[in-house]
């Protein structure tokens with residue numbers, strides 16, 4: 052009998068991904084910079100929030116759908132951009148298909164292993180995410196390529212400060228997979244035969260290039276080649292953000308905002324959305340959990356732009372807590388990466404189904420009939436929970 056690949060929580064997906072993936076690939080997904088204070092707080096902070104449930108007069112029908120950046124989504128959960136080289140042969144295309152199957156948006160990282168053309172072709176609700184890499188002309192060329200491929204929104208991620216030390220040791224990521232490197236990684240591969248088999252069945256080797264950063268008529272740079280270009284690029288100003296927003300013209304999200312004053316500047320720069328985010332704890336360690344910074348930002352700019360959050364979302368109840376604090380939706384990173392690592396596209400669908408079930412239970416138990424009815428009154432909030440940064 053075939054093994055049942057279905058899992059009931061994201062924690063179980065993570066356990067299975069750990070067993071299946073090459074240890075260095077798994078380690079790259081765990082990530083978290085330096086001591087891991089921020090990645091830990093992203094999750095710990097959700098545990099500090101409680102619910103105040105009702106028991107009778109509950110609603111048989113619950114509406115979970117909403118809209119973000121002009122896209123209707125079947126539930127308030129979106130795919131956050133990650134470069135998922137080497138997790139699965141179908142990589143971001145599998146994630147995009149899963150998101151489409153569950154009626155939500157896909158965001159493709161410009162550092163991803165699959166092209167925007169392939170990814171947008173399987174999900175009409177695709178956004179393209181860029182970092183500030185290269186000259187203005189190069190940025191526009193990459194942006195226009197994404198638009199031509201069908202991207203419906205642009206996400207600019209600015210929270211990156213090139214910190215690279217990790218107390219638990221960074222996994223070795225090769226520049227490219229040539230014969231020499233494959234021999235070096237062979238012992239790891241032999242301990243993870245199912246991961247090898249997935250690639251062998253697909254007739255592929257893990258692609259460590261960044262096809263969305265290919266110059267016209269040139270070749271896709273390697274991940275590290277692209278990273279080098281990024282490190283040499285002059286850092287953007289708020290005027291640069293406003294300029295890029297204008298070039299794009301459509302729905303535009305600034306991702307990585309943690310401070311109230313930065314949120315206000317983002318509004319001034321004309322963005323349509325922000326994600327309150329600390330890059331999943333991969334950027335500046337000691338930044339507080341992003342859910343702590345959400346409410347003050349919503350209070351400051353929530354009437355002017357759409358505010359979503361990401362960081363630490365592992366269950367539907369986390370989504371409900373974020374919405375009760377005023378987020379329009381959340382974006383998930385590792386949750387879907389664990390699903391992808393555990394069981395490919397079906398694993399990502401499985402994760403989205405788990406989140407949907409948890410959101411529905413939360414809305415039901417809190418006595419509402421729609422995610423739009425969630426409010427701060429539904430929560431038990433410990434004193435000192437919030438962090439109003441830059442207020």
Ligand SMILES: Cc1cc2nc3c(=O)[nH]c(=O)nc-3n(C[C@H](O)[C@H](O)[C@H](O)COP(=O)(O)O)c2cc1C
Pocket residue numbers: 079080081082093131132133134160161162163180208306328329330331332333361362363364382383384385386
């Ligand atoms: C392995 C990995 C790669 C990531 N790559 C990107 C990226 O290319 N662009 C980006 O904007 N964010 C990137 N992120 C951050 C995610 O978009 C998101 O902010 C974060 O994962 C949310 O936290 P969570 O993993 O706890 O859900 C990455 C995160 C991880 C774990």
